[in-house]
Amino acid sequence: MFVRYIFDVTGQLKAGDNSIEVRFLSPIWISEKLAEEQEQDYVIPPQCVPDSYKGECHVNYLRKIPASFSWDWGPAFPSVGIWKDIxxxxxxxxxxxxxxAEVLEEGENWILSIDTYFAPPREQITGDLVFSLETENEPIRLSNMITLDEPNEFGEVVNTTNITVPKTSVQSWWPNGYGAQPLYTLSVSFAGSTEANTKQIQIGFRKIExxxxxxxxxxxxxxxVNDAPIFAMGVNVIPFDILPEKSYNPETVERLLSAVATYTEMNMLRVWGGGVYESDYFYELADKYGLMIWQDFVFASAMYPANDDFLRLKEVNHQVKRIQSHPSLALWGGNNENEGNLASNYFNTADNFDVYKEDYIKLYIETVRDEMRRVTKNANFVDxxxxxxxxxxxxxxxxxxxxxSFYGDDHYYSNNKDSFDVDIYPVPRFSSEYGYQSMPCVSSWLAATDNLTDLNINSDFMNHRQHHPDGNDPLKKLTEFQLELPSEDNEFYDEAFIYYTQxxxxMSIxxxxxxxxxxxSRLDDQGRGHTMGALFWQLNDVWVAPSWAAIDYTGRWKMLQYFVPGFFSQEIVTGLYNADKNLEIFHILNKxxxxxxxxxxxxxxAWDSFTPVNVTKLSLGNPxxxxxxxxxTIDVDQYLSDAGCGSLDDAKYNCFFHMIVGIGTTTITPPNxxxxxxxxxxxxxxxxxxxxAVDNFDAEGLxxxxxxxxxxPxxxxxxxxxxxxxHFLENGxxxxxxxxxxIFVADEPTTEEQLKGALTVTHVKDAKYFS
Structure with a gap:
């Protein structure tokens, strides 16, 4: 699925009409057949996805999107066919x-190293290879007379040319929130005696370490990036649709990435290893918006064969060549969670550990990593x-x-602990996955069913859509830690439950x-800390279902997406509550x-008044x-009692804190x-x-x-x-x-009357939930 197939049909075509027929075998059938053949030696686990996924078996024997055989957030749609242009x-x-084209730094210059790959020529040819690079000044041009002959040992006909680009002639590309994202057109042309062709790409000048x-x-x-340490603030991306040919809809890609970059200060996307290599437009938008890409190769949560077919993978060669030139490409990852699965015996591999470890090294190190490094010059890689x-x-x-917690990155999930208790969370160097589920809103559910009884948490419909091994129990348990649910005989119970899960x-994330x-910028007493990245799970959905997504399948923002600008602002103030009932207030500044x-x-x-009970102003200096x-550090009970919120025992139930940072008369952080x-x-x-009131204030009705x-309050x-x-500019x-x-921003022109008729508003203690 991840390879470009090229067939020479010169000897097959005839004048007039021609037809091409492509036949496919069922992926379910062929994966089972391959598994049966392999199991004569040893099993490659897992044989099937968990029962709760309601999916198919042996997807790890195919080079196909693993999620298409089902995942905990998506259905089993193992589609068949050609999914890109032919x-x-x-x-x-x-x-x-x-x-x-890869950018290397050398003193006051950038060295643009360009590998041009040609189709194997039918005979030795000589021609003019011309490079033209846009800059802030005059274009840089270079022309070489080259001879193309037999392919090298890897079957490639390639020319490598280096161009020196003074740093003064281009601007640096920066992640979102740190600077601009200038892109420059590089044109590469080859002219032989009888024909010429040109290929253009967009590049950016940056150094990522x-x-x-x-x-x-x-x-x-x-x-x-460009010698500046970056705290990575971002999110994991799954396929934009469970049918990947649909995920190449430019409107879908634009909607999701603009929600990340335009309305938040996120600067990184992790393209998860069980998905697909996203569309070219995805990477183009990442370049434009300054979203660094952590790109997993498509191996996830499974052991994989290390037979000859797998060790001759051509997808690494093709995919690295396809997207490595994008300035947003920050890191390649060999797989998702497979090192941890092997080390922890997650798939019961301990009895044959040496064999599985040998396969792991053959596939991810000697094949994936080594081929990636052969094709690139300065790409970052983690196994x-x-x-x-x-x-x-x-x-x-x-x-x-x-x-x-002392090395690399970490994944953390918990479904049975109080998610508002910070003591349950690790203190890693970098958190690359963490998340909590919620339900899509009622309007989104009604895109998948017209039966309101389906929205009951215990309905067959809901159980079918929920693929978490523990079902909906974690959603209810986590909710009941914090909130009082309405009575189940309340007509608005399902609506309230959906809203409360969001x-x-x-709040948990x-x-x-x-x-x-x-x-x-600190370590705890165990030496943990210096945490420099937080990528939550996950941005998007592949269908309408309970999931970890911030934006549901219909494009509606969950409450989480509205919270992102606050907790991912470059400067924030926050408070951590510890076991001693003390609130420690932190000022956090990325740049x-x-x-x-x-x-x-x-x-x-106080909960019963809009008038502040107490205001304290603290000086922060210039951090x-x-x-x-x-x-x-504040003794919460004593502070609130002294402020007038009641007795020591009652004060914390009567009041809450609001925090904000400013300079002069201007506030500079989101409220917390x-x-x-x-x-x-x-x-x-x-x-x-x-x-x-609902007032339209632009001419377009948007x-x-x-x-x-x-x-x-x-x-x-x-x-x-x-x-x-x-979407709203503020919600929840x-x-x-x-x-x-x-402010509400409509996707298409709307009248005040249409919006008034559609709008509803609720809050945690809405009278309709507790009447």
Whole structure:
């Protein structure tokens, strides 16, 4: 599936009509047949996906999207056929097949190393190879007379040319939030005696390194771009559709990536190893938006054969040549979780460990890694994810504890612990996967069913769509840690349950992310910390179902997506609550943001009033970039009691904290909150909210100002435009003023009357849930 197939049909074509017929075998049938043949030697586990996935078996014997045989977030749709363009290609002697341009730094210059790959010529030919590079000044041109002959030992006809590009003639490409993303057109032309052809690509000038320096305990693990350390803030991407030919819809790709880059300061996407190599347009947009790509090769959560067919993989050669030139391409990963699966005996491989380890090294190190390094000059690579990086290599490529807090990256999931308790979370060097499930909203469910009874958490429909091995139990359990659910005989119970799961998902990932960010520049007493990356799971969905996604299959944003700009801002303030009932307040700064003395306002509100109970202003000075600074530690019960929230025993139920940072009269961080008690124990007011105005303020009918009135401070105020597609600039917010103003951006022209008729608003203690 991941290879470009080229057949010479010169001797087959005839004048007039011709037909091409391509026959496919069932992937389910052929995978079973291959497994039967292999099992004469030893089993390659897992033989099937877990029963809860409701899927098919032996996908690890095929070079096909593993998720197509089902995953915990998607159905089994093992499609068959040609999923990209098929075309005839005509030339007399040769044609340029690939241009791979890599940028190397050399003092005051960039060295642009260009590998031009040709179709094997039918005879020896000589021609003019011309390079033209756009710059900020005059184009740089270079012309070489070359001779193309027999392919090299790898079957390639390739020319390597280096071009010196003064740094003064181009601007550097930066990740989102750190600078601009200038792109320059590189044209490569070859003209022989009878024909000529040209290939163009867009390139950017940047240096991306992975730093794994030795520390007193372990090694660091972080990205450095153009010599600047970067805290990676991002998300994991799964296929844009379970039928991958549909995922190449440019509108889908644009919608998802613009939601990441335009409305948040995320700077990295991890393209997960059980998916597909995304469309060319995906990488073009990543270049444009400054989204660094952590690109897994397509091996995930399984052992794989190391027979001759697998060890002759051509996909590495093709895919690296196809996308390596993109400035957004930051890292290649050999596989997803397979080092950890082997080390932990997840697939019961311990009795034959040496054999499986030998296969692992043959496939991911001697085949995938070595072929990637042969085709590239400066690409970054890690064997797996999670992995201990250099330490895994030192331990023979399968570490005893991949995902150690002292090396490399880590994956963390938990479904049975209080997700608001920061003490459950690890303190890794880099967190490349973590997440919590939630339900899509009611309007999205109704795109998949017109039967409202299907939305009951225990319905056959819901059980079919939920592929988590523990079913919907974790959703209910995690919700009940924090919130009081309405009575199950309440007519709005299903709506409330769906909405509450989105609250829990958004708050859990917010709390976990901010926990990681507080360790950016510090170590704990065990030597854990210097955390420099947080990539949550996951951005998107492949169907309407319970999942870890921030944006559901219909394109609607869950509450999590609305929370991302807050917890992934370059500068934030947050509070961590510890077992001693102390709130430690941190100011976190990724990069320089404003000059001058900064202040932090700590405001206390009671649940029954819009008037602050107490305001304390703290001086922060002018903190340095890449620091997470503890600025205050507060005994919560005593502080709130002294502020006027009640007795020591009751104060935490009556009040909450609001935090914000500013310079002079300007606030410079998103507002943040700390809730000292569980929501179900807090003295929240049961009430209904009211939409009091909807005003269109642009000529196209796309942007609207919505005013929401509340009788008391309200939690997770949720606006829904239902059938009017679009998104709000703020949603799921805490309303601590009588009227809140929110902007809605419609996907297509809409009238005020249409939007008024569609809009609803709710909050945690909506009277309809508890009447």
């Amino acid at each position: 075309y005839l290609e005509g030339f007399d002697l040769t044609i340029i097949r690939y241009v791979v 992975i730093i794994q320096d030795e520390l007193e305990s372990g090694r660091s693990f972080y990205f450095k 797996s994810s999670p992995t201990n990086g250099v330490e895994s290599d030192n331990e023979g490529y399968v570490a005893k504890d991949p995902g150690s 609250i829990i998902q958004a 917010k709390i976990e992310t901010e926990h990681y960010r507080t360790y950016m 320089a943001h404003g000059d001058g003395e900064k202040w932090l306002n700590l405001t206390v509100y 340095e970039a890449l620091t997470a600074t503890s600025v205050a 909150y700390f809730f000292p008690s569980k929501f179900k124990e807090a003295k929240l007011q049961t009430s209904s909210l009211e939409i009091i 942007r609207f100002l919505i005013a929401v009135k509340a009788p008391a 309200s939690l997770f105020v949720w606006l829904d435009a239902h059938e009017v597609k679009g 917010f805490v309303q601590h003023s009588i009227v809140a103003a929110v």
